[in-house]
Amino acid sequence: MERILAKECLQKIGEKVLLQGWVSNIRDHGQLIFIDFRDWSGIIQIVIDAHDNAENHKVAASLGMEWVIEVEGEVTKRGEKAINPNLPTGEIEINCQKLTILNKSEVSPFPLDTDGTELDESLRLKYRYLDLRRPRLAHIMQSKHKYTLAVRNWMDQNGFTEVMTPLLTTTSPEGARDFLVPSRIHKGTFFVLPQAPQQFKQLLMISGVDKYFQIAPCFRDEDPRADRHAGAFYQIDIEMSFPTVDRLFGAAENLIRDTYKTIAPQKKIANFPFPRIAYKDAMNKYGSDKPDTRFGLELQDVTDVIKNKSEFNVFNSAETIKCLVAPKCAEFSKTQIEKLENLAKEKGAKGLAYTKVTDTGLDTGVARFFNPELQQQIIQATSAKSGDMIFFVADKLNLANKVLGYIRLNLGDLLNLRDPNILQFNWITGFPFYEINDEGKLDFGHNPFSMPKGGMDALQNKDPLEIESYQYDLTLNGYELASGSIRNHEPETLVKAFEIVGYGREEVLKKFGGLYNAFHYGAPPHGGWAIGLDRLMMLLLDEPNIRDVYAFPLNSNGVDLLMDAPSPVDQKQLDDVGLMLKPNAPNNQK
């Protein structure tokens, strides 16, 4: 007999079937033993009756959880009262005719019938093969498969060609650290694992591939972060020739609209096509370049209204006064307000001023500094209503934005304004091409391969900090989901762009000589983007932990606890590649 899956039994009522899978639960009622039998398709109930077959009953009584069994039996309808509405196979069960043990199991170190989030992650990762048997994780694996397949089919139907780009290559300009792979054949030299297929996808455009895509493995040696998987991750990567901004944006918008329901049919896209927000507006209105616009609560600039209009020195001496009207929050408790104040201080603010809006004016908090006329002006300027609370931050513009942006997100949570079933996408446009980096030096704001607005002319004649980039981010519900740009395909403009941040021509040619040369042979205008697959999966599946999007993730410290990687190697393996451990180097072995 051909083995079938549990859920396929629904089509086999009255027939004899063969099942192979795991013991998920056992209920021993003496004469009758019930087994919750589990396979990849789900759970089905097996009934073993000592009256029917004493031998099977003996075997069933000996079973342990997670043992591997084979069941031959007849699919029967359950009686009305025995129906289990919580189980897809709840209307049927298997009357066991033959029960065979295929393999035993030691006792699992943790229960498998929870969602696992209550457990120590290290233990889960060490026994990942058990952890993955949970319905939640099996569902993630199935969803990731279904979603990437839907993406690939969409791409194909829309004229994109998947090309696999090299995994042993040279450095790319993504700004993270490279993973090195020492060469054995050419000792003393190293391959680099690609941070992204950036250069290759641009080379593919020069090769005449009209529209490229790839579910591309990317490698970045960064210190672990909560929202990024350590080491390796995947992105939905595209590039197209002869792009316009509308074609570039349209590809992402249509892709997402046409595919997300495969795994998240209950969610709704709030606005289509996706709204476009200028970077500066995003910072000023939401205090973030990845604003969550599922709710309003926009930051307001009240500098002109308040500054030097009262005796309140903190406000008078500040560069900017910004505020946020929290609707119907006048009744916030002292504890709630203190919590928000602490959050503001965490983000670098000196404090968080507040006041309540009443029928007659402002009350409590900073209201005492404002005369009735000023109070009315503030209410009018901010469109605040009686019963609202207003929060103020007076500081430098960037800091005020950042702090109030953070308070805004917290209010969004507090007021339940962040509905996970609403998908609010935004394009952020008009990023600065250059910025001052943490070391106080002029540096690229984003991807150095983007085209600066105004091209060579702008690079030669404008203040670098004034130049905008043809660079775009796509955000979803407050997360950066994708990044893209129209590229710089002019070799001399590329050299110039690097020169401005201090790279000489020779350095550019040494690092990106292949691409620089290629630009001389009929390079078409081109552009593209990359969507973080993991982050999209997290948001579509409401999974807070990015590691659970991977079947076998590294832990938050970049270690594979199941396979014990990374680990020391034999000296012979190092000899093969002409390397040795640096003596006296701090030994950080796990």
Next chain:
Amino acid sequence: MERILAKECLQKIGEKVLLQGWVSNIRDHGQLIFIDFRDWSGIIQIVIDAHDNAENHKVAASLGMEWVIEVEGEVTKRGEKAINPNLPTGEIEINCQKLTILNKSEVSPFPLDTDGTELDESLRLKYRYLDLRRPRLAHIMQSKHKYTLAVRNWMDQNGFTEVMTPLLTTTSPEGARDFLVPSRIHKGTFFVLPQAPQQFKQLLMISGVDKYFQIAPCFRDEDPRADRHAGAFYQIDIEMSFPTVDRLFGAAENLIRDTYKTIAPQKKIANFPFPRIAYKDAMNKYGSDKPDTRFGLELQDVTDVIKNKSEFNVFNSAETIKCLVAPKCAEFSKTQIEKLENLAKEKGAKGLAYTKVTDTGLDTGVARFFNPELQQQIIQATSAKSGDMIFFVADKLNLANKVLGYIRLNLGDLLNLRDPNILQFNWITGFPFYEINDEGKLDFGHNPFSMPKGGMDALQNKDPLEIESYQYDLTLNGYELASGSIRNHEPETLVKAFEIVGYGREEVLKKFGGLYNAFHYGAPPHGGWAIGLDRLMMLLLDEPNIRDVYAFPLNSNGVDLLMDAPSPVDQKQLDDVGLMLKPNAPNNQK
């Protein structure tokens, strides 16, 4: 106006269109200039008439090959005589109304209108972005995309789930050298790039994933070989729980039958389901464990017929006498025979004996050693016919098989018996579990994770060299296409299998501890296979060079000439990972 592709113009006769692409060819007839315009979809003819627009004509006259242009114009039907039947768009052309230069191009270092095989490969790889503009290479990229998509959809429809397995991991037992990736966070330790997802796919079975697949990147640090891409390659990788040999074989057979026509509709599968040949029979009949069975010419054992029946000492002293009847080859010239003799010697034979079959007996060559009676016995035993040639090798069995197998393939080529449009698949079964390796030691014949036939009992009680493995190869037209097995899922049997070749229990646990432990927690019986995607692409597309199946291959010396990888790195990058170059190591830098 929205830009469209050249081939889409077929649906736009009489309409105005916008095209963007490359100048593939120019024919200047004075008043009239014809441009072969090329984009990803193919070529279309653009007509620029000085009478219509002098400005466009001037631009057209200035164009160079491979320049990037934009063309606005009307799609018109060509006159009867001007139709080009060799071009898919040969019945139409574009009457140019506006011609714009989007980018210039330097002169290509090689022509792009050939198939490129006549060129020095190094030059092609250095300018790969030009090389890829050839129709042949564009076709390979498109075919690879279409084929992998067809595979993925087939897998989905047949219950397989694609799971991406880790790329930064630990060693796997594929028998090649590992690529190392030094860890920065845990200095002194190393990740390993996976040689195959072998352990992870087995862990997925233990995780309850019923049928897994992946188009999986694999990394092996092997010395370059003609039929294998250096460094990294992809395989179509599957694993299934509760397998039977028929289900395992059926998955490959149905997958290939249902998908190959996507890119090779002109080819035919010779036998379905694929024949199964025992390893010993393959060696004895075809002298190879990857026999090309598109033609017969089977090796025959004539030891009993000839040995000690004549005065020919070479034959009398040999362990085995094997022969091959080449039909209708009695007229082979001396040169042809000498060529075959040299091939035989290359493979280690002392010589290649031959004789012709005539109406009355044998003639020339070794015939002189055989009396008429023996001649008739040989003719009868081999079913040779008048006009045939018989080739003999007398030596040890293995060598005689190997040499005659090689001669057989050469005869297949000479006699045009290897039709590339016939796909002859075979399963090779019954491989020995152990063998004597090149160093004279007992070693695994193939995948050590395969189940030995007879299990623990066989390992404990049989001569290791007599044990067969549940290991299978799939061959296509004389190439090894895939390898698979029913796995050993019993932890103690696994330890025992390794002990026999000299690994202690501790060594096994150190190397494969994760999998060993997992086997204790309800591991289902499981098995799978992996098809070499590149080799399948080569055979379906009739491409002799495996590197051309890759968009950006490493060259035959493992070097990326376009991106200059591998290359030296800064000392700082080595400091980051706590390594230094070994002093006095032979410097093999390129």
